[in-house]
Amino acid sequence: MSEKNLMQKIADSNKSVISGVDDLDIELWIKIYFLGREYRVPAGLTIMQALEYAGYFLTRSCGCRAGFCGACSTVYRIKGEYKLQFAMACQAEAMDGMYLVQLPFAPAEKRVYSLDHEEYSANTLLKYYPEIARCLSCNTCTKSCPQGIEVMDYINAALRGDYKQVAELSFDCIQCGLCAIRCPADIVHYNVAQLARRLYGKYGMPQVKNLNERATEIEEGVYQGEFDHLVALSNDELKKLYVEQQKNKEVY
């Protein structure tokens, strides 16, 4: 399959799900505000669906639509409230009176390092991200996290070189960058956590035998044939295969 067709296929699978809705069928409407304009949208949509309903074609601030990729960071305030709030546009429900800002990305610093040459000690985190020592324990990061992670606690764990705790507390991080944008000490929490998880994975965690064996198999190309087969399938064939696979799926 050519590069273009493959990209088209990925783009197709990511299309908005709203189409053919008749305004007359909708009972409840809400008002949202985006880029200085007011929009009337049906209640019950996610923020992302609401923006698409309003007519926007999103090329930034959207990605997996499943709460995993962290691309759709949203800052909002509800009319009449003082509090700024934070959410993932694909996960949170649009509410009446929302003033929405979609962040295209977080312009936060990410340092360059080579895991093979790093020491597994508290100082490594401080070497690349010395800002963590400026933490005031204000907990603003935790309050801004749409994943509900105890961000401040893992930064404090990073300060004392507790890699295990950083890795475990930050595990659900989707790197949306909202913590870093809010931090009064300019800490780049999610990149600190990523470095910590990488180092913990390489030096701290017990090695898993099965995983190592599977990684070797993949490197040796044992599964390459199956991948090539899947990539070459047409859309219809893929769908059919997917349905079959779901039918036979073990429930656990």
Added chain:
Amino acid sequence: MEISYYPGCSLKTSAINFERTALSTLEELGIYALELPRWNCCGVMFSQSADNLMLQLAPARVIMEARETGRKRLLTLCSMCYNTLKRSLLFFKRNGEKLKKINAFLKLEERDFSAEGVEVIHLLTLLSELDTSNFKMKIKKIKSNLKVASYYGCLLTRPREIALDGVENPQIMEKLLEIAGFQTVNYPFKTDCCASFQVVNRRNVVKKQIRKIVTSAVRNGAEIFALSCPLCEYNLDSVQQELAQEDETFTPIPVLYISQLLSLALGQDPKLNDFSLHRIDPRPLFKEKGLL
């Protein structure tokens, strides 16, 4: 007896030997220090700013955690954590208005911050409250003629309102060391500052200060330092080495946390000490004195 325990960041990294020996010493004497289930950095330095309450959040959170355990006393080992937490607690006791403001900031977290019902206590105070005869009975390496200089630095006795002993001439460490069978020496600079964080960018200031402190202690017969602050330990330990390289007449002596000496006197496993963390190796001296 159980007591809440706040370790602080250094006690988990560069001063891990301080934590290990202190906790094992306490356990031997019947005190179980229970680490707070959740804690953050103490804030490092007590903020002198009267209105920048952001800088009081870190100690305030530690105090909150301590209160939530339901135990009245909070044990610290590090002198700096002690100083910061105790002063912050006092600050909020005296400033109801500021306490209210912090509570307003914490409103969304649904936590109640109060300065009442909790007390910050340093390891040295806790040890000095214990029954001396019980302590003496447990000492295994009796009558070591090791001459120890107690070094208090500035954080344990200043300002006066949080001092754990006399400001001018504290004796709390000397008394403990004597109970444990060590000889103590008197010298005039035991409450002088080690020059603290100036080690980061003004090393010469630290060098000057350390030279004065060490030279005086050695002239008065000291063979080793005992202290309770990881930053003092770093400054004394690392800078002495540099001074010795520059000047042949300078005599460097090992720097230990007081709990390390107590642990050795109690006959505990020397491995708790992790002597590799010291730049000036104390082992030859300990062997000579029959402590290892």
